Amino acid sequence: MGYVKYEQKDLVGVVTIDREKALNALNTEVLADLEAVVDAIDLGKTRCVIITGAGQKAFVAGADIGAMSTMTKEQGRAFSKRGNDVFRKIESLPVPVIAAVNGFALGGGCELSLSCDIRIASENALFGxxxxxxxxxxxFGGTQRLARTIGVGKAKELIYTCGKVKAEEALKIGLVNAVYPADQLMEECIKLAGKIARNAPIAVRQCKKAINLGLQMDIDSAVSLEAELFSFCLDTKDQKNAMTAFCEKRKPDPFIN
Ligand code: CAA
Incomplete structure (x- = not known):
């Protein structure tokens, strides 16, 4: 797992893509390391994951252009599938994932951030x-997730023109949730992850499932999925803990995984 590091900070897992001299560009080795790290996350003690890039300059500057430059059609299909499979795995992690976008998020880097639940950017972030x-x-999913995240018209404009989006504009168009000075980015992401981690872990997972699966369904099926997950939560220790505490006008006990 040489290109991707993992650190457990209490209930939060921090994944760092570390190929700094190539601005964390994604080749097959980096993708394999990323997948191995994601597979190894201990979901029994992790309530939120943060993904970031090593160094001050880049989150991920894209898929590896040198590697793609000589790919055949078949190799290209396999490379695209590889990236898509890993990104789908990240998107489908049961716990929320925050992209801490600390610089260039271009091509595959923008796409990686889009496979996360929430994007938080440093002031020097650049998307495109x-x-x-x-x-x-x-x-790696950009035509689909960018359009689903910022709307079809803006996504088409950016993809057709290869336009770059600075952090402040990314905030305006809903591509990121917040922007911080670079030296505060990680601290703020950890704070946000901590807020998520304080809530009932079973409920948070069901919320992610309801949103991600529901958005792919018609509204009747989606609200019926929500009803299923809602009723599932009503029979959990987290719900008993939280609602009993409310009724007894006290704070719930800390939620246990
Ligand atoms: N692939 C491979 N290597 C990359 C890379 C990439 N996507 N991005 C940067 N690098 C490498 C550079 O080749 C350079 O390596 P050397 O030192 O060995 O020459 C090193 O990282 C530093 O980069 P620069 O010297 O170019 O740094 P800069 O500050 O001058 O420019 C940059 C930074 C604007 C991000 C520029 O590197 C750049 O334009 N990179 C390519 C961005 C891009 O087009 N990404 C999309 C790729 S396509 C894709 O991702 C397809 C997909 O969806 C699957």
């Missing part, structure tokens, strides 16, 4: 899908 200028389409 430069693929059309490189003679390709986005290959």
């Amino acid at each position: 899908q430069p693929e059309a200028g490189l003679g390709i389409t986005p290959g």
Whole structure:
């Protein structure tokens, strides 16, 4: 797992993509390391995950252009599938994932951030899908998740023009939830992760499931899924703990995984 580091900070797992000399660009080795680290997360003691890039300059500057430059059609299909499989795994993690975007988030880097539940950016973050200028389409889900996140019209504009989005504009268009000075980014992400981790872990997981699966359904199926997950929660130790405490006008006991 040489290209990806993992640190457990209480209930929060911090994943760092560490290929700094290539601005954390994603090649097959980095993707394999990322997948191995994600697979190894102990969900029994992790309530939120943060993904970031090593160094001051880049979150991830994209898929590895050198590697792609000589790929055949078949290799390209396999590379795209590899990235998509890993990103789907991140998107489908039962616990929320925050992208701490600490610099360039271009191409595959923007796409990686989009597979996270929440994006928080440093002031020097720069987002974009430069693929059309490189003679390709986005290959790790950008055409789909960017459109679903910021709306079809803006996503089409950015993808067709290869436009770059600075942190402040990213905030305006709903691509990120907040922007902080670079030296405060991690601290703020840990704070946010801590707020998530303080809530009932079973409920938080069901909320993520309801939102992610529900958005792919028609509204009737989606609200019926929500009803299922809501009723599932009513029979959990977390719910008993929290609601009994409310009724007894006291704070709940800390939630136990
Ligand atoms: N792939 C491979 N290597 C990359 C890379 C990438 N995506 N991005 C940066 N690097 C490497 C550079 O080649 C350079 O390596 P060397 O020192 O060995 O020359 C090193 O990282 C530092 O980069 P720069 O010297 O270019 O740094 P800079 O500050 O001048 O520029 C940058 C930074 C604007 C991000 C520039 O590196 C750049 O434009 N990178 C490419 C960004 C990009 O187009 N990303 C999309 C890739 S396509 C994709 O991701 C497809 C997909 O969806 C699957």
